[in-house]
Amino acid sequence: MPYTLPYALMCSVCYNNFKRIKQFALVLLGDSGVGKSCIVLRFVRGQFDPTSKVTVGASFLSQTLALEDSTIVKFEIWDTAGQERYAALAPLYYRGAAAAIVVYDITSPESFSKAQYWVKELQKHGSPGIVMVLVGNKADLHENRSVSSQDAQEYAEKNNMFFIETSAKTADNINQLFEEIAKRLPRPTAS
Ligand code: GDP
Numbered sequence: 001m002p003y004t005l006p007y008a009l010m011c012s013v014c015y016n017n018f019k020r021i022k023q024f025a026l027v028l029l030g031d032s033g034v035g036k037s038c039i040v041l042r043f044v045r046g047q048f049d050p051t052s053k054v055t056v057g058a059s060f061l062s063q064t065l066a067l068e069d070s071t072i073v074k075f076e077i078w079d080t081a082g083q084e085r086y087a088a089l090a091p092l093y094y095r096g097a098a099a100a101i102v103v104y105d106i107t108s109p110e111s112f113s114k115a116q117y118w119v120k121e122l123q124k125h126g127s128p129g130i131v132m133v134l135v136g137n138k139a140d141l142h143e144n145r146s147v148s149s150q151d152a153q154e155y156a157e158k159n160n161m162f163f164i165e166t167s168a169k170t171a172d173n174i175n176q177l178f179e180e181i182a183k184r185l186p187r188p189t190a191s
Contacts, residue, residue, distance in 0.1 A: 023074035024185055027093045029118040030103035031111040032081065035137040038168035039103065040079050043178055048169050065182050073182040090118075091125055099131040099181050104152075106136045106165060107144040112152070119159055131184045136165040139172055 028036040037059070041047055044063045064074045078093040094100055102118045104111040115134065122132055134156040136147060149165060156163035162180055166173040 020070065021072040021074065022185075023076060024098040025076045025078065025096060026099045026101065026181065027078045027080060027090075027097040028101045028103060029080055029090060029094065029115075029122075030135075031105070031108070031114040034103045034105040034108070034111050035168045036079050036101075036103050039101070039135070039137060039166060039174060039177070040077055042168045042171055042174045044077070046171075048171070050169075063178075065178055067179075067182060071182075073185065075178065075181075090121070094122060094126055094130075096127060097130060098127070098185055099133065100126060101133050101135055101177070101181070102161075103135045103137050104147065105138045106147050107138055107141050109146050112136075112147045116155070119161070123159070129186075131181055132159070132161045133177065133181055134159075134161045134163045135177060136163070137168060139165040140167040140170050 028040065030036055038048060040059075040061055041049060044061045059079045060077065061079070062074060062076050064072055066072050078097070080090050080093050100118075100122050102115045102122070104115040119132065119134070122130060126132070134152060136149070136152050152165075153163050162184065164173050164177050164180065166177055168174060
């Protein structure tokens, strides 16, 4: 089972036990309020803060993930603001990113349309070979669902993306999301 490691612990212990370490820039894109910051905080700190403030500009956090094959992946995570007025800044973060998580809220068709806008942007201007993942967040609100899993899955397949539904609130599929990204990133070569 892959697991996350505090960075200091990783430095002191893992160089002996893990042979291959690689770091990747990862960017989150999507409408404001879909839960990007909560996904990152759930993954990095294991917490959910319902009073989480809207991201202004972009924020940065990092987290490591140790995989079963002794590879350590260090994610440098850029969480971008969803508001229109910051859209022009997004290319600063997704150009050069190895992976992009495009998030929508399963209760909001508008946020699914916005996710499709970001996918097109990434296809036009993202790094060649960028790993793109489509995430339907707030899966705990399934009673208010208005984007079907099937539509999202079909859209993701057409656009060569991995698709997963998550809940930052309940932690459902949050680690799995980052593990799937790690699996799709180029593997560092053994030293
Ligand atoms: P961002 O603007 O995309 O970064 O969105 P935030 O992470 O700030 O979250 C916006 C709001 O959605 C906050 O009030 C969160 O409490 C709520 N939220 C985020 N993720 C979830 C989730 O998985 N389930 C539910 N029910 N609420 C969520």
